[in-house]
Amino acid sequence: MKRVKAACICQTLHFMLKEDLGHDYAVKVVRGEVERYKKNLDSNHIQYKIVEETQEPDGSIILKVIKQYNSSPVGDYLD
Numbered sequence: 062m063k064r065v066k067a068a069c070i071c072q073t074l075h076f077m078l079k080e081d082l083g084h085d086y087a088v089k090v091v092r093g094e095v096e097r098y099k100k101n102l103d104s105n106h107i108q109y110k111i112v113e114e115t116q117e118p119d120g121s122i123i124l125k126v127i128k129q130y131n132s133s134p135v136g137d138y139l140d
Contacts, residue, residue: 067136069127076122088120095122102128110139
């Protein structure tokens with residue numbers, strides 16, 4: 062028999078600007094989307110670690126995150 066001792070997933074997410082909005086407003090919307098994503102992780106009690114958060118020259122945001130996979134224990138992945 063085997064059991065998952067620890068599991069995480071590493072993701073690189075690109076929060077892109079919406080093309081049908083003005084640039085300044087689109088940047089504001091993207092920042093809000095990133096904050097909602099983080100709050101959603103917190104409210105769902107998902108353990109995570111943001112490795113890198115980069116704002117691109119066009120205003121979009123790239124977020125590199127390691128997060129809990131399903132409800133598996135995270136072990137030392139987030140240390």
